[in-house]
Amino acid sequence: MRAKLHGGRHRPADGSSRALPDVAVKRLPVYLRALGELAVGGQEIVSSAELAAHTGLTSEQIRKDLAMLGGFGTRGVGYHVERLGSSIRSCLGLDREVPVALVGAGHLGTALSRYNESRRQQPRIGAIFDSDPAKVGQRLGGALIRGMDEIDATVRALGIRMAIIAVPAVGAQVVAMRLVAAGCDVLLNFAPVRLDLPAEVRVHNVDLAMELEALAYYVRPDAPGAEGE
Amino acid sequence: MRAKLHGGRHRPADGSSRALPDVAVKRLPVYLRALGELAVGGQEIVSSAELAAHTGLTSEQIRKDLAMLGGFGTRGVGYHVERLGSSIRSCLGLDREVPVALVGAGHLGTALSRYNESRRQQPRIGAIFDSDPAKVGQRLGGALIRGMDEIDATVRALGIRMAIIAVPAVGAQVVAMRLVAAGCDVLLNFAPVRLDLPAEVRVHNVDLAMELEALAYYVRPDAPGAEGE
DNA sequence: CTGTGTGAAAGGTTTCACAGCT
């Protein structure tokens, strides 16, 4: 009864790699961070066991994932830190410019842009929009804050495909539709509403209230973990 | 080679319900939101098909989940909106007070507390901590901002078990250890670092950079979704 | 007849065990 909203695998047939499960895609950034730390430490080669220790995943899982990307390891040795990083970035499409639109320059939007500014990485926030006239024209984390009416022109002009929705719940659906109309097809939504959009648009929701509610389940109403009184 | 960091099921044997898969736990808040909307609309009974339309999940999945909680539906009729909501809240432990500590009153922390303030719901942010002396003593979303040195006493005094870490990466590990020492065993971590904590502590990480990196995978470098020029 | 609850089947992911390079 449901159209199976992007479940399982993706990228049917492409140049480099074909169809990686969503769960594996979510782990790639984890590897990337671990590799970054190792590179800073000057390490050139890393084993799956070492990556496991750094990421909290199992070595088998890591080998499976990396083998899926095309097998960039050397048997009996391990993975070349630098090279593996490049391969993963390439697989994620982070070797090109990936501009992102941020809609909503409130506290959350500000936190996101500050955070993004500090990292020398893709994706990078390339355009910011807010409905508050007092904010329009100001700069935030290196990007200019524009009015909501400029979404369409700006997103098109910059060829933006990804957007972050950081506006209050009431405005989110309208914002999302504008972004999609302008060419965005991958959205990260922080507003606590279910967005109703064409099936080809990928929406990832991050809802703090839900996150907390789910976590409450794991708080058992008995003795705390470490008490010493 | 790994101790299986809380995988699969939980809550071994308890009073009300026993062992719900993590994936199901994550869906409960989704049901809760849909039920809230329906309740506002004055609806008393809802079918799994209707809930499916509101949540984007399948009706079978919803029935499976709700049957696991104890089967609160009436065959041939559906689920009582009010009653089902109570059952889910009870299962999540939201029928009691669930105070949460928030560490870090920067932009992110402010966004979180504002957001939490507006909702008449559990969990509720019951204590806020920040290292900035200028902020200590001020109020934010109904709670007082305290100094970091007050974490232990306050968390213990209020019996807080859950905490949100919204501090920069460098301080996160220290903050996490303090929280755990004070009795917290469920953490929501927004800092972009892997926290090294005892296995019995449940950590849920939300990392914007990783989220964006993973989403970049789904931005295929070809024609956008909706173009009309 | 309607819509839930549930065993069975299907599908996907993780773990295991080991073959195969270096």
Add this chain to the structure above:
DNA sequence: AGCTGTGAAACCTTTCACACAG
């Protein structure tokens, strides 16, 4: 020997199909 890559097994989740209650 050491560590990757990979088929097979185990495990978990979702979907299907239908019995069953109201």
